[in-house]
Amino acid sequence: MENIKNVFIPDGKNSKKKTGVNLENYSHIRAYHGCRPVDVGRYYVEGIKPFNIKEMRCAASKIFGISEETVIAKEPNLQPALSNNVYFVLFKQELLNSCGHYLCWGSEYLAAIAAQLDRSEYGKYHDILSDTGIPTIFICDIPIDFLPQWQIKSISKHPFDSNSACWIPEVLHPEHIVSHEHPSKIYNPVQMRQYINRQTTCKYCADIHK
Numbered sequence: 001m002e003n004i005k006n007v008f009i010p011d012g013k014n015s016k017k018k019t020g021v022n023l024e025n026y027s028h029i030r031a032y033h034g035c036r037p038v039d040v041g042r043y044y045v046e047g048i049k050p051f052n053i054k055e056m057r058c059a060a061s062k063i064f065g066i067s068e069e070t071v072i073a074k075e076p077n078l079q080p081a082l083s084n085n086v087y088f089v090l091f092k093q094e095l096l097n098s099c100g101h102y103l104c105w106g107s108e109y110l111a112a113i114a115a116q117l118d119r120s121e122y123g124k125y126h127d128i129l130s131d132t133g134i135p136t137i138f139i140c141d142i143p144i145d146f147l148p149q150w151q152i153k154s155i156s157k158h159p160f161d162s163n164s165a166c167w168i169p170e171v172l173h174p175e176h177i178v179s180h181e182h183p184s185k186i187y188n189p190v191q192m193r194q195y196i197n198r199q200t201t202c203k204y205c206a207d208i209h210k
């Protein structure tokens with residue numbers, strides 16, 4: 001019984017009318033991770049990794065063409081949102097609307113550094129982020145027992161709350177990534193405008209869709 005995969009899909013077609021669900025009856029939950037990778041293939045080797053400050057400083061320095069010291073100097077002004085979890089939403093639509101900035105700019109950390117450099121939500125450094133990587137939604141089946149107990153309870157109670165998110169404090173390994181896609185139209189809620197992505201395939205799309 002342990003090996004049977006039984007996935008609960010909050011935004012699946014058959015899920016709409018239910019009110020509550022016992023997540024413990026399922027082995028996995030379908031969830032979506034939005035990001036903007038330069039190398040999609042790395043996710044299929046390393047999985048979806050938690051925030052790592054050293055890696056992100058290095059990435060910010062390379063992407064923005066500034067020294068790591070300059071990046072670090074901007075950090076005290078950032079919101080204290082640098083947790084080491086991997087975040088997912090339970091409704092794909094959320095990533096295309098209210099969380100679209102993750103697809104437009106990638107990591108929250110990079111967007112926050114861009115906001116410091118531009119002194120605004122617009123400008124050169126935001127444009128650099130919009131031109132780096134490819135907007136990607138990873139569709140994942142997360143093993144239920146990766147979630148903290150309180151999240152299991154909370155999702156069981158309100159499984160169809162469209163704001164629902166979940167997070168895990170560790171890497172989500174590649175075997176839990178079901179597929180990925182690159183949406184063409186994304187709403188950026190920070191800039192309050194539509195973003196058009198013209199790169200809707202990558203060399204890893206073909207492998208996944210067999």
Ligand SMILES: [Zn+2]
Binds near residue numbers: 182
């Ligand atoms: Zn792809």
